[in-house]
Amino acid sequence: MSNWPTETKYISHATTRIDAPAKLTGKARYASDIQAEGWLYGMILRSKWPAAKILSINLEAALKIPGIKAAVTVKDGPRTIRFYGEELAAVAGTSKQACLDALRAIEVQAEPRHDFVVNEAEARKENAAQVWEGSPNSSKPQVRESGSVDTAFPECAAVVEGFYSTPIQIHHPMETHGNTISWTDDGVKAWASTQGISSVRDGLAGALQLNHSQVRVVTEYMGGGFGAKFGAGVEGILAAKLSKAAKAPVRLMLTRFEQALAVGNRPSSFQKIKIGATADGMLHAFEAENYGTAGIGGGGDGGGGGGGADITLPYLYKVPNSRVKQSVVAVNAGGARAFRAPGNPPASFGMESVMDDLAVKLGMDPLEFRLKNDPNPIRQREYKLGAEKFGWKQKYSKPGSSPGVVKIGVGCAAGAWPAGGGSSDTQGEAQINPDGSIEFRLGVQDIGTGTRTVIAVIAAELLGLKPEQITVKVGDTNYPPGPGSGGSTTCPSISPTVFDICQKALAQLQTQSGLADARGANWFAACKKLGVSPLVVHGKWQRGLSADRACGVQFAEVEVDTETGLVTVKKILGVHDCGLIINKLTLESQINGGIIMGMGYALYEERVMDDLSGVMLNPNFETYKLPGIADVPNIDIVLINMPERGVIGIGEPATIPTAGAIANAIANAIGVRVCSLPITPAKILAALGKVPPVTT
Amino acid sequence: MNKPEPENLGAHSRRTFLKSLGTVAATAATAQVTSVAAELEKVNAEKVVGPNAVPVTLKVNGQKLKLLLEPRVTLLDALRNYSTFTGAKEGCDRATCGACTVLLGDTPVYSCQKLAIEAQGEEITTVEGLAKNEKLSKVQSAFLDQDALQCGYCTPGFVMSVTALLKRNSHPNAADVKHACAGNLCRCGTQPRIIQAALKAAGVETASRTEVVDYV
Numbered sequence: 001m002s003n004w005p006t007e008t009k010y011i012s013h014a015t016t017r018i019d020a021p022a023k024l025t026g027k028a029r030y031a032s033d034i035q036a037e038g039w040l041y042g043m044i045l046r047s048k049w050p051a052a053k054i055l056s057i058n059l060e061a062a063l064k065i066p067g068i069k070a071a072v073t074v075k076d077g078p079r080t081i082r083f084y085g086e087e088l089a090a091v092a093g094t095s096k097q098a099c100l101d102a103l104r105a106i107e108v109q110a111e112p113r114h115d116f117v118v119n120e121a122e123a124r125k126e127n128a129a130q131v132w133e134g135s136p137n138s139s140k141p142q143v144r145e146s147g148s149v150d151t152a153f154p155e156c157a158a159v160v161e162g163f164y165s166t167p168i169q170i171h172h173p174m175e176t177h178g179n180t181i182s183w184t185d186d187g188v189k190a191w192a193s194t195q196g197i198s199s200v201r202d203g204l205a206g207a208l209q210l211n212h213s214q215v216r217v218v219t220e221y222m223g224g225g226f227g228a229k230f231g232a233g234v235e236g237i238l239a240a241k242l243s244k245a246a247k248a249p250v251r252l253m254l255t256r257f258e259q260a261l262a263v264g265n266r267p268s269s270f271q272k273i274k275i276g277a278t279a280d281g282m283l284h285a286f287e288a289e290n291y292g293t294a295g296i297g298g299g300g301d302g303g304g305g306g307g308g309a310d311i312t313l314p315y316l317y318k319v320p321n322s323r324v325k326q327s328v329v330a331v332n333a334g335g336a337r338a339f340r341a342p343g344n345p346p347a348s349f350g351m352e353s354v355m356d357d358l359a360v361k362l363g364m365d366p367l368e369f370r371l372k373n374d375p376n377p378i379r380q381r382e383y384k385l386g387a388e389k390f391g392w393k394q395k396y397s398k399p400g401s402s403p404g405v406v407k408i409g410v411g412c413a414a415g416a417w418p419a420g421g422g423s424s425d426t427q428g429e430a431q432i433n434p435d436g437s438i439e440f441r442l443g444v445q446d447i448g449t450g451t452r453t454v455i456a457v458i459a460a461e462l463l464g465l466k467p468e469q470i471t472v473k474v475g476d477t478n479y480p481p482g483p484g485s486g487g488s489t490t491c492p493s494i495s496p497t498v499f500d501i502c503q504k505a506l507a508q509l510q511t512q513s514g515l516a517d518a519r520g521a522n523w524f525a526a527c528k529k530l531g532v533s534p535l536v537v538h539g540k541w542q543r544g545l546s547a548d549r550a551c552g553v554q555f556a557e558v559e560v561d562t563e564t565g566l567v568t569v570k571k572i573l574g575v576h577d578c579g580l581i582i583n584k585l586t587l588e589s590q591i592n593g594g595i596i597m598g599m600g601y602a603l604y605e606e607r608v609m610d611d612l613s614g615v616m617l618n619p620n621f622e623t624y625k626l627p628g629i630a631d632v633p634n635i636d637i638v639l640i641n642m643p644e645r646g647v648i649g650i651g652e653p654a655t656i657p658t659a660g661a662i663a664n665a666i667a668n669a670i671g672v673r674v675c676s677l678p679i680t681p682a683k684i685l686a687a688l689g690k691v692p693p694v695t696t
Numbered sequence: 697m698n699k700p701e702p703e704n705l706g707a708h709s710r711r712t713f714l715k716s717l718g719t720v721a722a723t724a725a726t727a728q729v730t731s732v733a734a735e736l737e738k739v740n741a742e743k744v745v746g747p748n749a750v751p752v753t754l755k756v757n758g759q760k761l762k763l764l765l766e767p768r769v770t771l772l773d774a775l776r777n778y779s780t781f782t783g784a785k786e787g788c789d790r791a792t793c794g795a796c797t798v799l800l801g802d803t804p805v806y807s808c809q810k811l812a813i814e815a816q817g818e819e820i821t822t823v824e825g826l827a828k829n830e831k832l833s834k835v836q837s838a839f840l841d842q843d844a845l846q847c848g849y850c851t852p853g854f855v856m857s858v859t860a861l862l863k864r865n866s867h868p869n870a871a872d873v874k875h876a877c878a879g880n881l882c883r884c885g886t887q888p889r890i891i892q893a894a895l896k897a898a899g900v901e902t903a904s905r906t907e908v909v910d911y912v
Contacts, residue, residue, distance in 0.1 A: 012908075020840040023848030024832060024855060026783020026824040033782035041777065096773060097766050174787045174795055174849040174883050223785070223849030224883050256788040378911070385909060448847030448884050577911070585843045588906050593846060593885030621792035621881060630874040632887040637906040 002545050002646040004499075004580055010461045012643070014585040017453045018467060019221075019446070028221040031193035032253045034180035040069055040092040042242050042252030043099040044235060045106050046261070047088055050332040050614025051116035051129075052081040057089050058107040065105055067098030070246035072238060081110075082131055082296045083332050084615050085261030087234045092242040092250045116332040118609040120268060120293045123329045131296055131330040138291070139328045142310070147321030152285035156276030158361040159285075164273060164350040165676045166659075167606035168293070169266040170259075170624060171339055175223020177263045178253030179236050183243040187214035190236065193253070195225040195447050196484030201477045203232030208240055219445045219475035226597075227338035228264035230484055235263075260619035264337025265607060267292040267309035267328075271350040275314070281364055281372045286319040291327045292346070294336035309336065311343040315351040316416040318375050332614055333607075338486060340594070341417060341652035345601055345659055349677060352413035352660030357673060360399060366664065367392055367412055378577050378640065379414055382553045385638055386412070386575040390555040400671020406561050408570075409669025414553045415656025420578075420649040421548030422492035426541040427480035430459070430501045432509070433534045436524040438463070439471040440501070444482035444494055446474055449651060450586030454491055455498050457583050462502035464520025480538065488649025492546035495582060495647040501539030508535055547645040550653040552576040554595070556661035560669040562688055565681025567603055567666060569633040576637070576653060579645035591637050591654040598658020600627045606678050745813065752812050756781055757825030765812050772796045774812035775822060783823035783852045787881070794880030797853040798822050804860040806879070823852035826859065835859045835897045844893035846884030853880045858894045868898055 004011065022028040047054075055078055059071040070092045081088075091102040115129035122128055123137040131137055153159060173193075180191040188210060194200045197217040205215045222229070239252035254263065269292040276285040292309035309328040359369035367387055371380060387393070395410045402408045428442035440455050451474055456467040463470075473479065483493050509518035509526045512535070518526035527535075555573040560566070572595050581587055604625035608617040618624040659677060667673045672687045685691040746767035754761045754774065763778050772789070775781040775798070787795035789808045796807045799821040807815075826833040832840065835858050845851040854877055861868055861876035868876070873894040882890070892902045 016840050016843060017845070019848075020843075020845060021832060021836075023845050023851050024823070024836040024839055025827050026781070026822065026852055028848060029782065030785075030849065032786065033776070035780065035782070095766070095769075096777065097768060172883055174793065174847065174881065175785070176787075221848065224847040226883070253786075256790070256793075381911060389907070450846075581908070584906070584908070589843050589846055589884075589886060589889060592888050596885030596887065597883070620790065621788050622790075626881050626883065627885075627887075628881065629877045629887040629890065632885075632891075635888055635905060639906065639908045640911050641908050642911045 002580065002644060004545065004643060004646065005461065008461055010457045010467060012581045012584065015453055015457050015467050015583050016585065017450055018456050018472065019452050023221070030175055030221045030223055031179055031191045031219065032175055032251070034191040034251060036180055036182055036249035039180065039249040039251055040094060040246055041096050041099050042090060042092045042239050042250040043103055044087055044238060044252070044258065045089045045103045046258065047081045047084060047086040049081060049110065049112040050084040050118065051113040053111040053113065054079050054081055054088065055109040055111065059089065061105040061107060062091055062102040065093070065098055065102040067094040068102045069093055069248060070242045071102065072241045072245060074234065074238065083334050085258065085334060087238065087262065090238040090242055090252065092246050116614045118331050118333050118614050119611050120270065120291065120329050120331060122611070123293070123331045124291065131332055137330045141325040141327040143323065143325050145323045149285055149287055149321045149323040152321035153276050155278070156284050157279035158358060159274065159276035160354060160357045160361050161274040162354050162357060162673070162675055164271045164353050166269045166346040166349055167677055168268050169339060169601055169605050170607055171226045171228040171264055172259060172624070172626065173224030173226060173228065176254040176256060176259045177229060177233055177235055179239050180249055180251040181236065181239040181243045182249035183240050187216065188240055190215070190217045192217050192219050192236065193222045194219050194229045195445060195486060196230040197443060197445055197475060197477050198481055199230050199484050200232050200236065204236060204240060207232060207237045217477045222445060222447060225447050225485070226340045227342065227486060230338070230486065233263065256621065257619045260624065261616055262334045264339065265295070265334060266339035267294045267336045269309070269311055269346040269350065271313070273350060273354045275354050275358055277358055277362060281362055281369055283317055283319045283373050284321060286314045286322040288313045289325040291329050293329050293331045295333040296330060297335035311347040313347055313351065315347040316376065316414060317351065317373055333609060333616070340597065341656050344415060344417065344656045345598065348413055348415050348656050349659045349663060352657070353663055353673065353675065356411065356664045356667060365396060367396070370412070370414070374414065376416070376551055379551045379553055382551060382575040382577065382640060386553055386555050386573055389636065389638060390573045392555065395557065399668050402669055405563055406559050407669040408557065408559055409665045409667070410555065410557050411661050411664025411668050412553060412555045413657040413660030413664060415551065415653055417488060417550050417653040417656065419548055420488040420492065420550045420653065422496055422541055422546040423483035423489055424541050426482045426493040426497045427538065428482065428494070428497045428501055429480050429536055429538045430505055431534050431536050432505060432527055432530070434527055434530045434532065436527040437471065438469070439473060440498065441473045441479040442482050442494055442497065443477060443479040444474050444490055445485055447485045449490060449590055450583060451490055451494065453586060454582050455494060458495055458498045459502055462499065463506070463523065465523060488652045491582060491649050492647045493541060496542045496545035497539050499545055500542045501537050504539055505535065505537045508537060544646065546647040547579055548648060550576065550578055550648045550650060552653045552657060554657040554661040556665040558662060558665040558669055560666055560684060562670060565684035567679060567684065569599055569662060571634045571636070572658065572661070573636045573638070574654060575640065576650060577640035577642055578650040579648035580643040581639060581641060582647060587639070587650055588637055590650050592635055594651065594654025595635055595658050596627050596632055598655045599631070599662065601677060602659035602662040603678050750813070753816055754812060754820060755818065756820045757822060763812070767811065767813050769812050770808050771798070771810040771812045771815045772807035775807060781822050781824055785849050785852060787850065793850070794853040794857065795850050797856040797880065799856055799860055802860060802863045804857050823855055826855065833859065835862065838893040838897035842889050842893040842896055844886055844889040846886050850880060850882045854882065854890050858897065861894065862897060866898060868894065870895065
């Protein structure tokens with residue numbers, strides 16, 4: 001049982017964002033908006049070769065361009081380049097135009113190499129070009145085995161096999177990666193667009209050989225990250241070096257083009273799956289072999305997990321007889337980074353696809369089949385609630401039985417997020433002034449999830465104040481340390497911390513003021529008794545107020561035009577649990593966002609590499625398609641309220657099941673399975689036999 | 697379904713641009729003796745500025761800005777990097793994301809696709825110019841109420857697109873909003889809330905699509 005109050009005024013209700021006015025009026029200053037005194041514009045020169053030996057880089061001509069104040073290389077002397085877009089050098093000048101001119105003036109002497117490989121299947125071949133010389137591209141497969149797979153398959157009443165693949169997905173936050181950095185004799189101050197102010201501080205300090213106290217990172221506002229913005233980054237280190245050389249602050253934000261090439265992505269997956277069930281519909285045997293690429297990361301001794309291309313199969317199902325082989329293959333392309341629920345959306349897509357195919361073969365309703373085999377009681381409840389609200393029984397009919405040219409289909413899928421709990425290292429403080437004003441300071445950052453508002457809501461609830469009476473400061477390494485915003489951990493990290501601060505503050509105020517209860521109506525009187533010096537209270541994360549392991553199931557309804565292959569998602573229903581709901585408004589926004597991102601993964605998004613040139617072909621928004629406002633379906637949300645579990649993060653769970661649910665709805669509509677994401681019109685027409693298959 | 701755009705969106709529509717090109721071409725054709733290229737060169741010769749910085753005057757949110765800019769500087773660059781109007785955001789710098797949307801008169805434009813020198817003489821409104829005396833505009837208030845923002849980086853662009861929509865159509869439906877915001881991207885996935893906010897700003901309340909149930 002958690003100690004959270006049960007009768008609440010703000011917790012679990014809807015509170016508008018306390019920082020919304022700043023974001024809506026342009027007052028909010030993002031890293032890319034910082035105009036530090038005398039600031040310079042910074043830009044990076046990148047490799048135009050997917051593989052090359054760099055012999056030398058001459059910056060002299062660039063330094064002569066009017067307005068240019070500094071130019072630096074990533075590394076002096078010869079070095080090896082392993083992907084198109086790898087950083088070579090950077091310049092800082094008084095304008096973007098000067099920097100553009102200077103980049104063109106940099107002389108690079110290089111020996112381009114023609115033995116590169118950007119295609120996963122090619123990279124796995126025996127005679128493939130090696131991304132890392134002397135090291136095989138493919139890691140040794142990791143094998144997990146339980147039961148007796150080889151004897152189990154013949155015991156099954158139905159067996160299906162399939163090859164399911166997922167593409168490289170690019171994070172593409174609306175604000176690109178970058179910083180404004182000022183390096184003076186006093187140290188380094190970085191205004192970073194980051195999800196982890198502490199990790200950026202540590203990364204910069206390490207790279208610049210400064211101690212941690214000489215580096216301060218500030219992130220008041222940042223324009224999205226989704227897992228790609230944790231480290232200092234090459235671009236951060238270059239900005240710092242430029243600042244030192246130019247003796248001026250440097251703002252270096254990546255262009256959209258650079259964003260697509262070099263600062264992370266979700267690894268691909270190629271899942272060969274075989275699965276069997278007994279006649280009563282129980283999963284009995286499972287075999288899978290998966291590989292994927294994390295770009296230049298992974299391969300060699302990566303051991304299946306290197307670079308993060310491993311996925312968990314058979315995902316959330318328990319199969320008594322199971323054998324899974326995983327490997328990672330390196331290619332000459334930008335490396336992977338954590339991306340919203342790493343490993344989970346691909347695993348959910350593969351497993352949920354093959355589950356539907358097996359249900360069809362068994363002649364079972366896919367929802368019934370899941371209820372038989374999903375071991376988790378919360379998801380069981382979610383499926384039943386969702387089915388009723390969605391009208392599953394009325395809507396589901398046999399695959400391909402929808403009449404007419406435009407066919408309707410429904411599908412469902414599930415997700416499981418093993419993390420989402422709090423970080424026990426989280427700390428924070430509040431300063432309570434004699435005039436009753438109060439300021440919370442936590443060294444976390446708001447990546448768009450509403451962190452400031454969560455803090456204000458909890459403090460207002462526990463202190464008997466209104467959220468607008470709480471001042472919240474986050475995003476500064478000078479504040480008590482908090483975790484990076486990853487793994488859906490921010491809310492469950494800060495909520496217990498704020499709880500602790502409030503409990504301590506009330507106890508102290510009681511002692512100092514002599515009032516039995518300092519909350520609400522007594523607040524100002526109690527604070528006044530502080531006299532002249534403010535009360536500063538330090539708090540820490542406490543056990544028992546948060547939990548991990550959120551679930552979620554989603555239902556999708558689609559229309560597929562069998563003449564054009566166009567898919568229109570009509571409706572998504574998300575049924576999610578996240579323990580104690582802190583702020584319903586921002587929670588719903590996060591679930592909407594997860595679903596829409598999952599829809600992009602299902603239908604539109606894919607990094608396209610050119611095998612011959614090694615170049616990424618769609619490093620922009622006109623050819624890398626994100627869901628637009630006209631694509632977005634009706635989204636219904638059911639939240640399972642479980643306050644007894646405490647606070648759980650929702651950012652990642654919400655994006656996991658979407659692609660699987662949409663893929664299953666499409667298969668239900670047209671009666672054939674498209675096994676490869678994104679499910680484009682061309683793939684649908686190919687699956688229907690109307691055009692030749694798509695080869696990539 | 698989507699309504700067609702009003703015929704004339706002011707002085708900057710593609711139609712007027714094409715028309716002016718047409719005039720040049722027609723002139724060239726009548727001249728006969730002169731090639732089109734030479735004629736164009738003549739027309740251009742009269743207006744050539746740069747490549748060095750030239751004085752540029754912009755009227756932003758009612759305020760006159762006197763700047764010295766190379767002619768290749770975009771309106772977005774001028775706002776964000778040569779003055780303090782960082783409300784318009786740079787998401788792509790190539791007319792695909794809409795984060796840089798500002799109003800020229802009542803028309804929403806991608807400021808990354810307009811040269812600053814071309815925007816002279818226009819009434820330019822950025823997101824900083826919407827709130828009057830610290831009071832949020834109707835559209836801004838509706839965005840706040842509906843939580844139509846997450847990280848907030850695309851938000852100024854959407855706010856400007858919706859503001860422009862309401863100026864030309866005070867009673868839009870959801871399809872109108874989708875059409876008006878078709879040129880704006882949001883990676884956080886706030887679109888459903890943006891539609892609700894735009895409708896709310898037009899006086900139409902939408903019901904919540906969320907249900908909270910106990911785990912029993």
